[in-house]
Amino acid sequence: MSNDAxxxxxxxxxxxxxxxxQAALSRLYELSAPKLFGVALRIVRxxxxxxDVLQECYLRIWNHAxxxxxxxATPMTWMTSIVRNRCLDWLRRPRLEVSDEDGALTDSAEGxxxxxxxxxxxxDEAAGIARCLKGLEPRQxxxxxxxxxxxxxxxELASHLREPLGSVKTWVRxxxxxxxxxxxxx
Amino acid sequence: xxxxxxxxxxxxxxxxxxxxxxxxxxRRNFERWMREDAAxxxxxxxxxxxxxxxxxxxxxxxxxxxxxxxxxxRLGEQGRAPGFWDSIALWRTLGLAASGxxxxxxxxxxxxxxxxxxxxxxxxxxxEPKSQKxxxxxxxxxxxxxxxxRTLDPAIHVAGKSLELWALPRGGAPKSLGLVSREAxxxxxxxxxxxxxxxxxxxxxxxxxxxxxxxTGAPTGPVLFSGPCVKTW
Numbered sequence: 001m002s003n004d005a006x007x008x009x010x011x012x013x014x015x016x017x018x019x020x021x022q023a024a025l026s027r028l029y030e031l032s033a034p035k036l037f038g039v040a041l042r043i044v045r046x047x048x049x050x051x052d053v054l055q056e057c058y059l060r061i062w063n064h065a066x067x068x069x070x071x072x073a074t075p076m077t078w079m080t081s082i083v084r085n086r087c088l089d090w091l092r093r094p095r096l097e098v099s100d101e102d103g104a105l106t107d108s109a110e111g112x113x114x115x116x117x118x119x120x121x122x123x124d125e126a127a128g129i130a131r132c133l134k135g136l137e138p139r140q141x142x143x144x145x146x147x148x149x150x151x152x153x154x155x156e157l158a159s160h161l162r163e164p165l166g167s168v169k170t171w172v173r174x175x176x177x178x179x180x181x182x183x184x185x186x
Numbered sequence: 187x188x189x190x191x192x193x194x195x196x197x198x199x200x201x202x203x204x205x206x207x208x209x210x211x212x213r214r215n216f217e218r219w220m221r222e223d224a225a226x227x228x229x230x231x232x233x234x235x236x237x238x239x240x241x242x243x244x245x246x247x248x249x250x251x252x253x254x255x256x257x258x259x260r261l262g263e264q265g266r267a268p269g270f271w272d273s274i275a276l277w278r279t280l281g282l283a284a285s286g287x288x289x290x291x292x293x294x295x296x297x298x299x300x301x302x303x304x305x306x307x308x309x310x311x312x313x314e315p316k317s318q319k320x321x322x323x324x325x326x327x328x329x330x331x332x333x334x335x336r337t338l339d340p341a342i343h344v345a346g347k348s349l350e351l352w353a354l355p356r357g358g359a360p361k362s363l364g365l366v367s368r369e370a371x372x373x374x375x376x377x378x379x380x381x382x383x384x385x386x387x388x389x390x391x392x393x394x395x396x397x398x399x400x401x402t403g404a405p406t407g408p409v410l411f412s413g414p415c416v417k418t419w
Contacts, residue, residue, distance in 0.1 A: 022261060029254055034246035041247055051253050056331060056379075058257045063332065063373070072231045077238040081204075088206055088213070089377055116243025123242035144205065148240055153209045176201045183236050 006031065010075035017065035025062050032076065033058075036083045043087040043151035053090055057083045087151055116149055132182035140175030143168055189219060189226055200229035204237055211403060218365075222398045263327065308380045310390040310415035321411050322366065324351070324390055326380035328417075333363060333374040342410070343368055350395045352405055353387040353415075365399050366392060390415045 010031060016024030036057065040050040060082055068078055120130035133141050139161075146152045146160065154172065158165040189196035199216050202208040208216055220227040307328040313320045323336040335351065343349065349366035351374065364374035376383045393400070394407035 022258075025257075025261070026254075029257070033253070034248045035241065035244065037249040037253075038244040038247045039241065042244060051249060054249055054253050055256050055260070059260055059330075059332075062261065072228075073235060074238070076241070077234055080238070080241055081234050084206060088209070092210070092377065115245075116240070119243045119245070120240065123239070126239040126242035129237075129239040145243075147205050147207045148237065149243065151206055154207055157207075172202070172205070172207055173198060176198075176205065180201070180236065 007074050007076065011070050014061075014065050014068045014075055014078075017062055018068070025058065028061070029058060032079055035076070036079060039080055039083050040087055042149055043084070044090055049090060053083065053086050057086050060086070084151070091151060116145060129179075129183065132179050135182055136175050136178055137171070139163075140171045140178065143171040144175045144179070147172060188223075190223065196226060196229055200226065201233050203230050204233035214362075218398055221365075260329075308384045308415060308417055310413050312390060312392055312411040312413040314411055320413075322351075322392065322413075324415070326376065326384060328381045329379050331376040331379050331383070333376050333380070334371070335366060335374060336371050337366065337369070340368070340370065342366075344394065346397055347407075348395045348397050348399050349392050349410070350399045350405065352391045352393060353384065354389045354391055354412075356386050356388055360391065360405055362400065362403065363390070384415060385417070387415050389413065 010028065013024045013028040013031075017028065033054065037050060037054050040053045040057075041047065044050050044053060057079070061079055064082075068075070072078075073081070117130060117133060120126040120133070123130075133145070136144070142161070143157050146157055152160060154165060154169050157163075157168045157172070161168065189199070199208060199212075203213065203216050216226070220230060308324075308326045310322075310324040311320050312322040312324065319339070321337070321339045321342050323338065324333060325336075326333045343366075351363040351366055352360040353363055354360050363376065366372075389412060391405075391409050391412035393405035393409050395405070396407075400406050
């Protein structure tokens with residue numbers, strides 16, 4: 001299915017969810033859950049947590065489907081932002097347990113190195129943003145990718161990269177500005 | 187804060203919100219500004235759309251089947267909720283909600299909603315201290331992060347001001363749960379499921395705040411309504 005066709009299909013399914021048709025949610029889940037689970041898993045780094053997040057997010061999608069506005073965001077963008085938000089909230093909880101205790105998920109994420117970038121370059125829709133990302137200074141790119149994919153805050157970036165907080169904030173801010181300029185120039 | 191006159195700050199905050207680096211109180215504040223001014227929400231939408239292609243860099247992972255089973259079960263629980271709220275409307279017409287102490291209403295809630303069918307497990311009925319008139323019913327399912335807020339009296343709202351709902355944790359400072367909607371029925375999002383966020387909260391209160399809510403993270407205006415918050419089953 002092309003992305004446009006998928007997008008149109010998801011929009012129709014969200015509209016059906018807004019009419020309280022549970023079968024539509026089931027189909028929406030089939031089509032979108034692997035992507036959203038991938039996003040959540042990468043940020044919260046524990047399978048059981050990612051499962052909880054996913055569960056809550058589909059209930060939220062169901063409950064908020066009437067508020068979805070096709071003109072503002074594609075269905076995938078709307079649903080992904082719900083998952084991202086929920087993951088960031090999740091990470092704010094007091095840490096009673098350790099995320100990714102054995103480091104397996106971190107290793108797989110970091111071991112992949114330029115993993116996301118390589119995937120982006122192979123995707124038609126993302127080729128543009130991949131080129132713009134490559135145009136950033138390496139530190140800016142690294143900070144933005146760790147924030148986006150791994151949900152790192154400024155202070156987490158600073159400790160992960162062993163750099164002063166101020167520098168990290170500057171890289172993120174300047175990186176975003178350059179990214180925007182590049183995307184808008186296309 | 188009016189960000190309309192500060193487009194660069196608005197753009198920066200929207201970008202960091204979409205990227206995820208805007209955190210904690212700053213994130214909450216910005217979410218409030220998004221609700222207050224659609225221009226802020228629009229700026230975030232634009233950034234989310236610009237960053238969205240990055241999602242192609244995430245490897246999809248099929249979740250275990252138990253996730254969908256749990257969603258379906260919880261949908262079933264939710265499906266029973268409207269009947270429950272309908273019955274609140276019924277008591278209201280009977281004059282029960284408006285007549286007596288919050289405790290009476292709570293007793294009725296407990297009586298009418300047998301455990302097996304109960305969608306909600308945490309309940310609070312907030313009333314006006316002088317008249318004892320119940321004005322808000324708040325509830326949440328134990329494993330849900332959705333807080334249902336039912337306004338029994340629309341006249342409680344004050345033009346230009348906001349009503350902010352607070353959790354009053356045992357031995358801790360009040361925690362904002364969000365603004366009371368002007369709709370008769372609305373939901374607020376808890377930071378964690380009710381069993382985590384309301385377990386140690388014996389009471390809720392509503393304070394009168396500037397439009398958009400308290401700027402400080404603590405109640406700044408008078409407390410207008412309050413009531414006990416109990417776990418019923």
